[in-house]
Amino acid sequence: MTAVLEVRDLKVRFSTPDGEVSAVNGVSFDINEGECLGIVGESGSGKSQLFMAVMGLLARNGRTEGSAKYRGTELVGMPVKELNTYRGSKLAMIFQDSMTSLTPHLRIGKQMTEVLIQHKGMSEADARGKALDILELVRIPEAARRLNQYPHELSGGMRQRVMIAMSLLCEPDLLIADEPTTALDVTVQAQILELMADLKRVTRAAIVLITHELGTVAGLCDRVQVMYGGRFMETGDVRQIFYNPQHPYTNGLLSSMPRLTEDRREKLYAIPGQPPNLQRLPAGCPFQERCDFVHERCVAELPLLRPVTNAAGTGQMKACHLESLQHPVDDPSRASIPADAAPPVIRTSDARTA
Amino acid sequence: MLSYAVRRLLEAIPTLLVIVALSFFLMHSAPGGPFDSERVLPPEIEANLKAAYNLDKPVWQQFLIYLGNALQGDFGPSFTYKDFTVSELIGTGFPVSIRLGLTAIILAVCIGCTLGVIAAMRQNTSTDYTVMGFSMVGITIPNFVMAPLLTLVFGIYLGWLPVAGWGGGAINHMILPVVALALPQIAIISRLTRGGMVEVLRSNFVRTAHAKGLPERLIIWRHTLRAALLPVVSYLGPAIAGLVTGSVVIEQIFGLPGIGRYFIQGAINRDYTLVMGTVITYGTLIVMMNLLVDLVYGLLDPRVRYD
Numbered sequence: 001m002t003a004v005l006e007v008r009d010l011k012v013r014f015s016t017p018d019g020e021v022s023a024v025n026g027v028s029f030d031i032n033e034g035e036c037l038g039i040v041g042e043s044g045s046g047k048s049q050l051f052m053a054v055m056g057l058l059a060r061n062g063r064t065e066g067s068a069k070y071r072g073t074e075l076v077g078m079p080v081k082e083l084n085t086y087r088g089s090k091l092a093m094i095f096q097d098s099m100t101s102l103t104p105h106l107r108i109g110k111q112m113t114e115v116l117i118q119h120k121g122m123s124e125a126d127a128r129g130k131a132l133d134i135l136e137l138v139r140i141p142e143a144a145r146r147l148n149q150y151p152h153e154l155s156g157g158m159r160q161r162v163m164i165a166m167s168l169l170c171e172p173d174l175l176i177a178d179e180p181t182t183a184l185d186v187t188v189q190a191q192i193l194e195l196m197a198d199l200k201r202v203t204r205a206a207i208v209l210i211t212h213e214l215g216t217v218a219g220l221c222d223r224v225q226v227m228y229g230g231r232f233m234e235t236g237d238v239r240q241i242f243y244n245p246q247h248p249y250t251n252g253l254l255s256s257m258p259r260l261t262e263d264r265r266e267k268l269y270a271i272p273g274q275p276p277n278l279q280r281l282p283a284g285c286p287f288q289e290r291c292d293f294v295h296e297r298c299v300a301e302l303p304l305l306r307p308v309t310n311a312a313g314t315g316q317m318k319a320c321h322l323e324s325l326q327h328p329v330d331d332p333s334r335a336s337i338p339a340d341a342a343p344p345v346i347r348t349s350d351a352r353t354a
Numbered sequence: 355m356l357s358y359a360v361r362r363l364l365e366a367i368p369t370l371l372v373i374v375a376l377s378f379f380l381m382h383s384a385p386g387g388p389f390d391s392e393r394v395l396p397p398e399i400e401a402n403l404k405a406a407y408n409l410d411k412p413v414w415q416q417f418l419i420y421l422g423n424a425l426q427g428d429f430g431p432s433f434t435y436k437d438f439t440v441s442e443l444i445g446t447g448f449p450v451s452i453r454l455g456l457t458a459i460i461l462a463v464c465i466g467c468t469l470g471v472i473a474a475m476r477q478n479t480s481t482d483y484t485v486m487g488f489s490m491v492g493i494t495i496p497n498f499v500m501a502p503l504l505t506l507v508f509g510i511y512l513g514w515l516p517v518a519g520w521g522g523g524a525i526n527h528m529i530l531p532v533v534a535l536a537l538p539q540i541a542i543i544s545r546l547t548r549g550g551m552v553e554v555l556r557s558n559f560v561r562t563a564h565a566k567g568l569p570e571r572l573i574i575w576r577h578t579l580r581a582a583l584l585p586v587v588s589y590l591g592p593a594i595a596g597l598v599t600g601s602v603v604i605e606q607i608f609g610l611p612g613i614g615r616y617f618i619q620g621a622i623n624r625d626y627t628l629v630m631g632t633v634i635t636y637g638t639l640i641v642m643m644n645l646l647v648d649l650v651y652g653l654l655d656p657r658v659r660y661d
């Protein structure tokens with residue numbers, strides 16, 4: 001299986017008046033063709049900036065170190081002109097702020113056709129035809145009329161569909177969806193996720209789904225990478241992460257997931273404490289201040305990502321000094337995904353090697 | 355949009371009436387009158403003069419008479435320029451001021467916007483600092499310093515351009531006053547443009563445009579500029595009205611027959627009718643310009659609704 005994207009020791013730094021912010025602190029991973037990868041973590045864990053760096057979209061005060069290769073071509077440090085032949089064509093990204101991500105003074109049609117004109121050299125008329133097809137693919141009602149509308153004339157859900165449609169125009173190899181459902185109503189969220197699941201079936205694009213809810217990942221993704229303090233804490237196959245979490249942070253995230261079976265009067269579990277200060281990350285494990293299992297080694301030594309010994313199957317990795325994690329929840333219904341939400345494609349273990 | 359414009363114009367009538375009334379009563383409540391001069395007039399003559407101009411009547415009656423005449427387009431005779439009516443004075447001065455003002459503002463918009471865009475695109479580089487530094491200087495140096503400086507250099511030392519006078523509107527007579535008028539505007543407009551650009555360049559939709567792989571040029575022209583120019587447009591309304599009604603300082607320094615000096619002379623001489631005439635001209639222009647700004651806003655931003 002070929003990798004679409006190979007990321008090695010990627011770091012993102014922001015210089016600010018009160019010091020340097022270490023938003024991403026050396027992550028390495030591959031995304032394979034057609035795969036759906038979930039990136040999970042609390043707010044501020046560096047999920048967005050990791051992929052902004054890959055796309056060359058960091059804010060002016062940000063800089064990227066390390067390597068991110070698209071099919072063998074280095075993207076980090078690539079001149080913008082050249083990068084623009086990949087962005088929007090091979091690599092596409094959908095942003096978490098659906099309400100403000102479209103240009104307010106341009107019609108939807110124009111915003112879509114310009115992508116095709118730029119990358120495919122299409123005529124305006126052909127581009128409109130293609131745009132219409134894609135709008136229908138993402139199930140936008142009255143698609144033809146939408147082309148002549150302005151973003152403010154569309155609902156939030158519609159705008160996010162337009163964003164998704166726009167990202168698919170050039171049939172990208174890699175589609176990065178950064179919290180595509182935040183800022184939307186719950187029902188609309190479900191529709192967008194359903195759409196993403198469909199797209200996964202009909203496009204051959206590898207999909208990255210960034211989210212802070214493990215539940216979103218469960219139904220959609222093949223593999224999950226749990227992020228904290230700009231590092232991966234645990235990575236593995238979606239079933240491994242859900243049924244057999246091996247990192248205290250993953251476990252905390254799972255326990256804080258709302259579940260239908262749960263007694264509603266019971267207070268929802270939340271991981272105590274605050275995410276780490278990215279300007280002064282502690283030596284040792286970034287999770288140490290909030291971890292129930294913290295011991296001397298955690299404070300002194302940074303745990304590196306290593307294969308989990310007692311994993312069901314191979315490919316599960318964690319960055320934790322603990323040998324194993326006693327699953328603190330006995331009730332099997334708690335840390336599990338509903339059967340019907342299980343990922344439609346169960347990946348073979350050899351496809352998972354990083 | 356047309357009905358909106360008409361409605362706005364109708365709504366402007368009471369506004370203008372208030373402006374007219376306020377200036378009328380304020381002016382009349384100020385001490386002194388048009389016929390107070392060092393040479394004391396015999397009381398009978400002064401009484402006759404006052405009667406001829408209705409100045410012997412109560413102020414509110416004078417106001418009603420004035421309003422009635424003004425509505426018929428008669429702004430009365432000037433007290434200072436005795437052989438001219440106010441309409442005639444404005445009719446000769448206004449075209450001069452409009453020509454100067456419009457030329458200056460067009461120049462200022464072209465140069466100011468270009469500089470602002472360049473500064474924003476080279477944000478925090480020496481180019482940016484240079485442009486913004488010059489613009490700071492342009493804003494802080496007052497007209498009455500800049501204009502004589504220009505005259506000194508280009509009119510006297512280099513001898514390229516006439517020092518003063520209108521010359522019947524010849525280009526070479528216009529250059530110095532137009533430049534003097536435009537410089538502070540260039541400074542302000544370039545700052546506004548840079549500010550707007552910097553903000554829009556940080557916005558999510560510009561990030562989307564980058565993510566789509568669009569070239570820089572297209573992102574600036576199509577996705578950024580229209581939104582970035584909104585602050586400039588709001589500034590331009592009152593600025594245009596101010597410039598085309600004549601800059602007192604510039605017209606004085608360059609000895610230009612514009613409308614600006616009538617305002618000052620009218621006020622100094624208690625030339626009630628002349629002051630009122632210029633106030634009405636200025637007020638009407640402001641109202642029209644604000645309407646124009648709102649209409650242009652709607653062209654730039656489709657979210658603006660006229661209802």
Ligand SMILES: Nc1ncnc2c1ncn2[C@@H]1O[C@H](COP(=O)(O)OP(=O)(O)OP(=O)(O)O)[C@@H](O)[C@H]1O
Nearest residue numbers: 014021023042043044045046047048049050059278
């Ligand atoms: N331009 C910037 N300058 C300084 N710090 C920044 C900048 N952009 C992002 N950061 C910081 O980088 C960290 C990681 O941000 P990131 O956007 O990746 O978080 P996230 O995991 O996507 O969170 P969320 O779920 O809220 O989107 C945050 O602490 C953020 O404050």
Ligand code: SF4
Nearest residue numbers: 285288291298320321
């Ligand atoms: S390394 Fe230590 S502090 Fe970090 S997660 Fe593991 S046990 Fe907790």
Ligand SMILES: [Mg+2]
Nearest residue numbers: 047048096178
């Ligand atoms: Mg984010």
